[in-house]
């Protein structure tokens with residue numbers, strides 16, 4: 129039925145590829161194209177005798193719009209799924225427009241070089257105007273709205289778990305449980321243990337940039353920014369137990385704040401153990417999280433990229449990670465004149481994911497929704513010209529697909545709230 133070009137072949141991509149191959153009725157043909165083609169070939173080798181999906185591979189540098197446009201035109205897919213890095217979002221969107229195909233991703237744009245003066249000037253203006261200082265924001269991709277609309281193409285942004293499923297949960301809560309939502313708390317708990325003193329569960333560069341940045345939340349339509357890790361709460365997670373969690377800036381706050389302006393407060397919390405935080409603080413203090421190149425023995429290196437080379441590859445954590453994740457949203461509001469609160473969440477087991485697709489649960493909980501979001505677009509269920517986040521469509525078919533494709537969810541009434 130559909131032909132899909134998948135860009136990237138890291139931890140998340142490998143799950144998305146495996147799930148597309150399980151869903152051959154929709155994804156009859158896929159091409160895996162990435163910077164290191166040997167990884168694409170290894171995935172093809174692993175999967176081709178287990179699926180009806182016809183798999184092709186290609187080498188591509190997705191920063192090169194011209195080469196990518198040619199690849200898209202030659203392969204002629206119905207859509208492109210970007211599971212490379214957020215650095216490539218804009219170049220891949222440009223190539224999709226040039227080639228006339230739909231675009232899907234899991235994370236919003238951020239620049240690789242945060243010292244680029246042109247980007248920096250826009251960034252600093254945004255920090256002042258909006259009041260949050262994260263390197264990533266939706267403005268760059270929302271600016272493509274007219275281009276996608278005029279071309280009659282869909283761009284679906286951020287269809288991972290968070291963002292992605294969490295925003296679908298918000299649309300589902302709004303549709304079925306509330307007349308008015310007043311607060312949303314998004315809780316991301318990873319109770320998994322990989323046995324390393326320090327490792328990240330997805331791309332280290334993107335992950336460490338995100339969690340070492342100041343936290344922020346939205347209250348009455350305005351951003352409130354706080355020093356990194358300065359708001360801490362304990363929560364007892366189903367399937368995991370009690371964990372410390374910290375308030376972070378996160379991209380779905382921005383999209384939900386725009387699309388559900390009636391919500392009075394939106395916050396995001398993620399769990400971290402003390403050892404992770406101590407390692408991260410130490411690395412930050414010695415400059416290892418810096419994105420500014422330094423000269424070392426006559427060679428220019430970017431400290432955080434060097435650190436990435438030292439850390440375990442997140443795609444390799446699958447066999448050794450045990451425990452569960454629990455990711456979801458607590459909503460409060462009004463239904464039929466009465467106060468109501470619900471918690472919608474998924475619990476996912478690292479080892480079950482490994483048995484099924486050879487990956488840990490963080491890659492799994494991102495790669496499955498990447499396949500589902502793509503399926504929504506290519507089957508026409510979520511196909512509209514323009515640029516959208518996952519809270520802007522009918523949540524029901526997506527929620528059904530989560531149950532079917534490995535991420536079952538539950539709704540609990542009157543949950544314990546985060547104060």
Ligand code: NDP
Nearest residue numbers: 136137138139140163164190212235288289290291330331
């Ligand atoms: P990885 O680093 O494991 O994989 C990234 C892949 O992209 C690698 O295969 C890499 O190639 C490839 N790549 C990088 N640059 C280019 C380029 N210029 N051209 C072509 N290919 C390129 O990352 P993850 O799999 O952990 O993360 C993938 C995406 O998922 C990220 O955008 C991340 O932010 C997002 N994510 C979203 C989440 C959500 O819930 N919404 C949660 C977790 C992640 P090579 O093999 O050569 O390095």
